[in-house]
Amino acid sequence: MNDVKTSTPVARRDILKTIGLTATVGAGAAILSKPASAAVTTAKPQFGMLIDLRRCIGCHACSVSCKAEFDVPLGATRSWVEYIEKGDYPNVSRSFLPRLCNHCSEPSCVDVCPTDATWKRKADGVVVVDPDICIGCKYCLQACPYDARFINPVTGAADKCDFCLHRTIKGLEPSCVNACMGGARIFGDINDPSSEISKRIAHEPVSVLRQEQGTEPNVYYIAADHSDENIAKSRGRYVRVDTHRRQQERR
Amino acid sequence: MAEEILWGLPVIGYLFLAGVGAGALTVSASVLLRGGGGGFAGQHFEIARYGAFLAPLPLVVGCLLLILELGSFEAGHWFKWINLYKTINLSPMSIGTWLLTGFIGISILYAYTFLPKTPGLGKNKDQLRRLLAWVSVPLGISTAVYTGVLLGAMPARPFWNSPVLAMLFLVSALSTGVAVILLFRAIFPPRKAEEPHKPMVAEYFQKRDQSAYLLTASDLMLVGFEMLVIFLFIMYAHLSVGAVKGSISVILFGGEMSVLFWFGVVIVGLLAPALIELYYVIPKLLNHQPFDAPLIIEIVVPIAVLIGGFMLRYVVVMAGQITGPIGI
Ligand code: SF4
Numbered sequence: 037m038n039d040v041k042t043s044t045p046v047a048r049r050d051i052l053k054t055i056g057l058t059a060t061v062g063a064g065a066a067i068l069s070k071p072a073s074a075a076v077t078t079a080k081p082q083f084g085m086l087i088d089l090r091r092c093i094g095c096h097a098c099s100v101s102c103k104a105e106f107d108v109p110l111g112a113t114r115s116w117v118e119y120i121e122k123g124d125y126p127n128v129s130r131s132f133l134p135r136l137c138n139h140c141s142e143p144s145c146v147d148v149c150p151t152d153a154t155w156k157r158k159a160d161g162v163v164v165v166d167p168d169i170c171i172g173c174k175y176c177l178q179a180c181p182y183d184a185r186f187i188n189p190v191t192g193a194a195d196k197c198d199f200c201l202h203r204t205i206k207g208l209e210p211s212c213v214n215a216c217m218g219g220a221r222i223f224g225d226i227n228d229p230s231s232e233i234s235k236r237i238a239h240e241p242v243s244v245l246r247q248e249q250g251t252e253p254n255v256y257y258i259a260a261d262h263s264d265e266n267i268a269k270s271r272g273r274y275v276r277v278d279t280h281r282r283q284q285e286r287r
Numbered sequence: 288m289a290e291e292i293l294w295g296l297p298v299i300g301y302l303f304l305a306g307v308g309a310g311a312l313t314v315s316a317s318v319l320l321r322g323g324g325g326g327f328a329g330q331h332f333e334i335a336r337y338g339a340f341l342a343p344l345p346l347v348v349g350c351l352l353l354i355l356e357l358g359s360f361e362a363g364h365w366f367k368w369i370n371l372y373k374t375i376n377l378s379p380m381s382i383g384t385w386l387l388t389g390f391i392g393i394s395i396l397y398a399y400t401f402l403p404k405t406p407g408l409g410k411n412k413d414q415l416r417r418l419l420a421w422v423s424v425p426l427g428i429s430t431a432v433y434t435g436v437l438l439g440a441m442p443a444r445p446f447w448n449s450p451v452l453a454m455l456f457l458v459s460a461l462s463t464g465v466a467v468i469l470l471f472r473a474i475f476p477p478r479k480a481e482e483p484h485k486p487m488v489a490e491y492f493q494k495r496d497q498s499a500y501l502l503t504a505s506d507l508m509l510v511g512f513e514m515l516v517i518f519l520f521i522m523y524a525h526l527s528v529g530a531v532k533g534s535i536s537v538i539l540f541g542g543e544m545s546v547l548f549w550f551g552v553v554i555v556g557l558l559a560p561a562l563i564e565l566y567y568v569i570p571k572l573l574n575h576q577p578f579d580a581p582l583i584i585e586i587v588v589p590i591a592v593l594i595g596g597f598m599l600r601y602v603v604v605m606a607g608q609i610t611g612p613i614g615i
Pocket residue numbers: 136137138139140143144145146163179180181182183184185196251
């Protein structure tokens with residue numbers, strides 16, 4: 037729990053260090069031999085999340101804290117937890133799949149926005165929406181393969197998880213990470229090799245959702261159940277997904 | 288399915304109307320350019336004029352519908368769509384915005400050149416009209432194609448994400464464009480006063496039939512072509528795997544939208560008009576008998592084609608939204 041809590045500030049200090057280092061060493065490397073420069077990471081910071089489902093108990097604390105943090109309107113969800121039920125008695129299981137925007141490295145939502153109201157921040161790779169520019173055309177809602185977006189009825193603009201930008205710029209971790217009682221969520225810079233999250237991603241068998249969509253998601257899972265209702269149905273197997281959102285089916 | 292329908296009737300209506308307007312403009316301009324000063328110049332001019340007058344309004348109404356569907360409009364920010372004009376990027380919607388704006392401007396100017404009295408244009412009217420027609424052909428085609436690209440640009444929407452869709456929308460736009468010209472020509476026939484140099488009534492009617500034949504035959508050709516494109520659209524999706532194959536199954540037999548698709552789009556919009564048109568076109572085509580379709584047919588067939596065009600947009604827009612990626 038403790039290491040999870042401090043992971044963000046550490047990660048952030050590390051980013052600064054890395055950037056500083058890159059600048060100095062980069063300059064030196066130009067003079068030095070080539071292998072020296074290859075050892076220095078030049079990757080831009082990319083905030084990401086790793087959700088360890090072995091520690092998730094499906095309590096919805098993340099969803100609730102997110103609702104409270106952003107006063108998310110009724111019926112809309114930035115962060116939600118799906119329940120996956122499968123099998124025939126007595127061989128059954130129920131597992132949980134917390135969901136949020138993946139802050140993709142190739143975000144298809146950004147590609148389609150006609151007003152440049154949504155973009156991927158260079159500083160931390162977070163995909164954000166400016167509600168003052170967004171006209172609510174819903175193109176990005178259509179384009180996101182994860183159904184992560186919704187139209188906020190109050191602002192009339194597209195809305196979604198922003199990794200609690202107002203918290204992370206102050207060095208705090210996102211509200212859902214803070215609220216997770218199982219310590220299942222790890223947040224940090226996945227491009228910083230010394231961060232807790234990138235070490236865990238390197239050490240553990242991780243997966244992302246719908247990799248075939250090619251958006252290169254930055255939310256990773258450990259022990260995710262990728263069972264899908266529709267595929268199971270066509271195979272004659274029983275899988276039931278409870279999305280706990282207004283959209284009762286995964287899209 | 289309890290899916291969220293993000294784009295409903297306003298967007299469907301817009302896609303349909305944009306197709307009709309773009310089709311009418313393309314047909315009008317290409318007929319005008321092809322007609323030149325040759326034998327059929329009179330008929331060509333008449334068709335071109337109907338098309339020119341019919342093109343701008345559907346686009347304007349369609350764009351207003353689009354604004355109605357915006358989240359910002361629903362939240363009371365009525366003019367926030369202006370933000371579309373503050374940037375241009377590679378989003379199909381951004382390109383489409385500028386395209387539509389150009390379309391509306393050019394098509395209104397083009398229609399203006401067809402008015403009997405055009406203050407401010409003077410002697411250069413014919414020249415300007417031809418120039419605008421040259422611009423209008425690519426403009427109309429791009430607008431029709433763009434309506435398909437708009438939907439097709441997203442891998443997350445497997446039903447739409449097909450290169451054939453834009454082609455389908457283009458052909459449907461052209462056939463509904465021809466249909467709307469046929470329909471208005473039948474309901475509001477050209478007045479004889481506008482044809483002072485054609486005193487003979489018989490000759491006038493012959494001429495009228497000639498242009499009806501031209502339109503009906505081209506509509507028939509387009510409807511036939513549309514069937515082919517629909518066949519390719521379905522076949523390639525069905526021969527695919529996973530999400531694409533799954534998404535096309537909603538319009539195939541047993542699918543949720545199969546009745547709407549096969550009845551509304553294929554039978555009402557394509558097969559029935561094609562058979563009726565064939566019945567009236569064949570004698571003239573093969574035996575050079577006069578083309579005499581009764582007025583009621585000239586009204587009913589285009590209406591069926593227009594209904595089919597609307598149903599096509601309806602089925603495509605809805606089917607795209609009740610299907611999605613599979614697996615997680
Ligand atoms: S999950 Fe969806 S909304 Fe989030 S960055 Fe990826 S494509 Fe965009």
